[in-house]
Amino acid sequence: MRIGEIIRQYRTEHGLSLRAFASQSNISPSYVRKLEMDVENKSSITIPKISSIAKAMGLTPDELLAAMDDTTVDLRPEKNPLPANIIPVPEMKKVPMLGAVACGEPIYMDEVRGEYYPMDSSIHADFCLRAQGDSMTGARIYDGDIVFIQSSPVVENGQIAAVAIDDEATLKYFYQYGDTVVLRPANAKYEEMTYSREDLDHLRILGRAVAFQSAL
Incomplete structure (x- = not known):
């Protein structure tokens, strides 16, 4: 193990x-x-x-x-160990900002060219998005937070996913039941978004959320 x-x-x-x-x-x-x-x-x-x-x-x-x-x-001894009261800064990498993602109604997503955000290199993220709205506050994602996304065309039920609907994007809990996709918010004041077979051609999974950086 x-x-x-x-x-x-x-x-x-x-x-x-x-x-x-x-x-x-x-x-x-x-x-x-x-x-x-x-x-x-x-x-x-x-x-x-x-x-x-x-x-x-x-x-x-x-x-x-x-x-x-x-x-x-x-088996080699560690060289120059740090004192117990000093914690090393984790190795960082830069992740490109793709644009904004709605935590509410889907919004148009623009690519922000040349803008990057640092994150721990041990976390696999391919790009990041800026959250807008309050539909995911139950998952501790607030307006203005930076959400880091691992690119994937498929996500598991119950994962938070960035999903493009035509040229608009939203961040929701993802569920698929046969030919039906449900995008579920984490705020009771918002309703689920349901897409049936004829709508699926307009829907594309961008990837799963793997980390976030609070704007507060």
């Missing part, structure tokens, strides 16, 4: 957020996120970090190592 899978399973069983587990194990939240998202098992982990994670889980390093049958361990 990968170390990221072990951490995620532990957090789920103990009701811990990623940030809470990072604090408990004395490593950065960005590093914990990197381990959990490393589905292709490309990352290695050092013995000192294994010891910190094991201690946070109430295990010995040997017990944790025994469970890690699918993770590369870097």
Whole structure:
């Protein structure tokens, strides 16, 4: 099992957020996120970090190592470790701004050329959109927030998706039942948007929301 899978399973069983587990194990939240998202098992982990994670889980390093049958361990000592009170800034990347996406009625989407927003490089996002309106406040997405999108023509039921309707775009919970697509808001004052078979040619999934940056 990968170390990221072990951490995620532990957090789920103990009701811990990623940030809470990072604090408990004395490593950065960005590093914990990197381990959990490393589905292709490309990352290695050092013995000192294994010891910190094991201690946070109430295990010995040997017990944790025994469970890690699918993770590369870097046996080299860590060089110049940071003091405990200093957290390294996560590696960042720039994501292009595509335009605005409606949290309410669909709005026309313009590409904003040359505008980029920084985000943690461990999160896979291909572009971002600026939310407009209040239909997704129940999902903690407010007017003016920047929503980061992973491009995909298909999303799972219940995921928040950016969907283009002709030349307009909206951000909603996505559901598909046979030949019917339902776009569901996260604010009770808005109604669902339902599209049947004859409407689907006008509808295109841009991708799934993977992160947001609050405008507040």
